Amino acid sequence: MTATATLREVRPDQSAPPRGAGPRGFLVSRVVTTGILVLGALYCLVPIAWVVIAATKSRAELFSTFTMAPGTGLLENIAELFAYEDGGFLLWAGNSLIYSGIGALACTLVSAAAGYGLAKYRFRGRAVMMGVLLAGVLVPGITLAIPQYMVMAHLELANTYWSVLLPSIISPFAIYLSFIFAAASVPDEVMEAGRIDGAGEFRIFGQIGLRMMVPGLVTVFLLQFIGIWNNFMLPFIMLSDDRKFPLTMGLYMMLNRGASEAALYTLTITGAAISVIPLLALVLWLQRFWRLDLLSGGLKG
Amino acid sequence: MTTTAQRPRAPHRSAAAARRRRPTPVPYVFVGPAAILFVVMILVPLIYAIYLSFRGQRISGGGAFGRKQDVFVGLENYITTFTNPELLASLGRMLAYSAIMVPILMGSALLLALLLDSPRSALTGTTRTAIFMPYAIPGVVGSLMWGFLYLPSTSPLHWIAEQFGIQLPNVLGQGLVYGAMANIAIWGGVGFNMIIMYTSLRSIPGEIFDAARIDGCTEFQIAWHIKIPFLMPALILTGMFSVIGALQVYSEPITLASMTTTIHSTFFPLMAIHQAAFQNDNLNLAAAMSVVLALGILALSLIVLRLSQRKTLGEDR
Numbered sequence: 001m002t003a004t005a006t007l008r009e010v011r012p013d014q015s016a017p018p019r020g021a022g023p024r025g026f027l028v029s030r031v032v033t034t035g036i037l038v039l040g041a042l043y044c045l046v047p048i049a050w051v052v053i054a055a056t057k058s059r060a061e062l063f064s065t066f067t068m069a070p071g072t073g074l075l076e077n078i079a080e081l082f083a084y085e086d087g088g089f090l091l092w093a094g095n096s097l098i099y100s101g102i103g104a105l106a107c108t109l110v111s112a113a114a115g116y117g118l119a120k121y122r123f124r125g126r127a128v129m130m131g132v133l134l135a136g137v138l139v140p141g142i143t144l145a146i147p148q149y150m151v152m153a154h155l156e157l158a159n160t161y162w163s164v165l166l167p168s169i170i171s172p173f174a175i176y177l178s179f180i181f182a183a184a185s186v187p188d189e190v191m192e193a194g195r196i197d198g199a200g201e202f203r204i205f206g207q208i209g210l211r212m213m214v215p216g217l218v219t220v221f222l223l224q225f226i227g228i229w230n231n232f233m234l235p236f237i238m239l240s241d242d243r244k245f246p247l248t249m250g251l252y253m254m255l256n257r258g259a260s261e262a263a264l265y266t267l268t269i270t271g272a273a274i275s276v277i278p279l280l281a282l283v284l285w286l287q288r289f290w291r292l293d294l295l296s297g298g299l300k301g
Numbered sequence: 302m303t304t305t306a307q308r309p310r311a312p313h314r315s316a317a318a319a320r321r322r323r324p325t326p327v328p329y330v331f332v333g334p335a336a337i338l339f340v341v342m343i344l345v346p347l348i349y350a351i352y353l354s355f356r357g358q359r360i361s362g363g364g365a366f367g368r369k370q371d372v373f374v375g376l377e378n379y380i381t382t383f384t385n386p387e388l389l390a391s392l393g394r395m396l397a398y399s400a401i402m403v404p405i406l407m408g409s410a411l412l413l414a415l416l417l418d419s420p421r422s423a424l425t426g427t428t429r430t431a432i433f434m435p436y437a438i439p440g441v442v443g444s445l446m447w448g449f450l451y452l453p454s455t456s457p458l459h460w461i462a463e464q465f466g467i468q469l470p471n472v473l474g475q476g477l478v479y480g481a482m483a484n485i486a487i488w489g490g491v492g493f494n495m496i497i498m499y500t501s502l503r504s505i506p507g508e509i510f511d512a513a514r515i516d517g518c519t520e521f522q523i524a525w526h527i528k529i530p531f532l533m534p535a536l537i538l539t540g541m542f543s544v545i546g547a548l549q550v551y552s553e554p555i556t557l558a559s560m561t562t563t564i565h566s567t568f569f570p571l572m573a574i575h576q577a578a579f580q581n582d583n584l585n586l587a588a589a590m591s592v593v594l595a596l597g598i599l600a601l602s603l604i605v606l607r608l609s610q611r612k613t614l615g616e617d618r
Binding site: 034044121123126166169237252269276280283 | 325328329330331332334336338339341342343346347349350353409412413416417419421422423424425428430433435436437438439440441442443445446447449450454455456457460491492520545548549551555556559560571574575578579584587588591594595598599602603
């Protein structure tokens with residue numbers, strides 16, 4: 001109570017209303033700006049609220065009761081969802097974790113090493129690599145998916161975990177970001193000090209360089225994790241065996257079958273709700289580790 | 302103090318420079334894994350797609366005993382690409398969709414970022430988190446949620462309108478479907494773009510605003526004359542990604558396609574490419590279409606980059 005009172009007293013001072021605008025004008029603009037923000041938040045939350053509410057409805061209730069009124073079928077829906085396709089839902093969730101977790105981790109390490117190498121050493125071929133990298137950032141990734149499938153089919157890797165993992169590990173944008181972070185956060189003097197102390201180049205990278213790049217690398221990891229988790233076209237093209245599907249593909253398959261088997265709609269909605277909750281929790285929890293300001297800073301470099 | 306500190310450093314620096322000049326395998330080890338993956342996963346597919354796009358299946362020998370042969374066909378696949386009315390129509394639909402989606406996405410992200418940064422706003426922490434949340438939701442799942450909110454039988458707006466005896470149009474019908482898809486993409490992307498702009502805004506030194514306020518600037522003038530010009534690099538970055546993302550639209554239409562007949566199997570170019578490759582078994586045509594689409598997107602994003610850079614320079618002078 002006291003905290004809010006002091007805040008209220010301090011705030012108007014910090015943003016002293018300019019000449020002409022009286023306290024009343026200040027209040028009006030405060031209500032308007034806050035109001036627009038709240039409307040934006042509601043717009044973003046309503047579909048999430050809907051899917052959580054709809055997950056509680058039984059089959060009969062889904063199309064008959066008011067759409068925002070909770071139903072009575074939650075536990076039944078969950079039990080049915082986990083039993084569907086021999087526990088397919090859990091399998092898909094596990095697959096999504098494998099694709100996103102391993103893919104994002106490998107991508108971060110590969111990109112960190114490459115970005116560090118490009119930023120901290122001068123070597124033959126570096127200029128060419130930088131040019132290719134910058135061009136690579138602009139090549140639209142998804143249009144590559146079908147050519148990548150053709151190469152994977154040649155290597156007899158189509159419809160394996162590798163076919164989704166390998167294309168996810170290479171990201172020119174992640175390398176470019178790591179290059180910016182390495183150039184900005186690892187000083188030459190520190191590397192030199194390490195060399196004088198007798199540390200090898202790889203030890204300097206592992207114990208000094210990587211550590212100094214951590215805030216940037218966490219951002220690369222999170223961007224890549226969500227990017228792979230949300231990617232649909234790549235697994236859609238690469239995989240035909242539904243035991244290897246990630247969650248997005250599994251839910252899409254259920255929705256598609258729902259067109260002829262309406263009972264599946266309830267399960268699909270329950271699956272969507274359950275799949276969304278851990279990801280939202282993760283984002284809320286990791287929010288403070290995001291350094292998205294590094295993204296816009298990167299463009300100036 | 303400074304001279305003594307700098308003097309012993311000089312020999313080290315030249316030693317370091319000498320070490321760098323001497324060819325050493327170290328940097329290649331760092332860059333190696335990325336370079337190999339880049340070649341195998343990006344360069345080879347690109348070259349292979351270009352190679353395939355100049356080849357085709359021909360039946361030689363004639364009659365029932367003809368054998369299918371893979372031969373060089375020149376520009377045939379590209380001619381088919383540019384003369385196929387359905388494919389051209391899908392390119393048009395993609396451009397129409399992007400023209401609706403990108404300006405609204407960028408405009409609302411900018412507005413929300415400026416409001417978050419305004420000293421007048423309250424509840425900024427909560428609203429910022431809420432608006433960012435859809436970013437964590439896959440396009441397929443977002444489309445599924447909105448799809449049900451669009452369906453007249455489950456839409457709350459249709460339900461309310463019905464209580465008053467009003468018949469609302471079907472959002473997934475012919476005319477409104479672009480807006481329906483754009484809305485899903487805006488919903489998923491507005492928070493991410495807003496956060497990038499907002500973090501950029503927070504890095505402006507506060508003294509500038511104090512000075513402007515003392516000079517009698519309104520908050521609106523500060524936003525227009527100081528904040529937006531300062532945001533240009535962030536606006537270019539998010540704008541580029543929005544354009545590239547819009548042109549590759551895929552998960553929204555393909556998810557909604559299972560809920561409406563308005564979106565057919567070749568509605569957008571990527572869907573048409575998928576159809577050519579996997580339903581019609583014409584990898585060569587699909588390769589040519591992929592090359593055309595990739596080059597088109599590359600050209601468009603370069604144009605956006607060039608235009609926006611000219612604008613930044615113009616405002617600097």
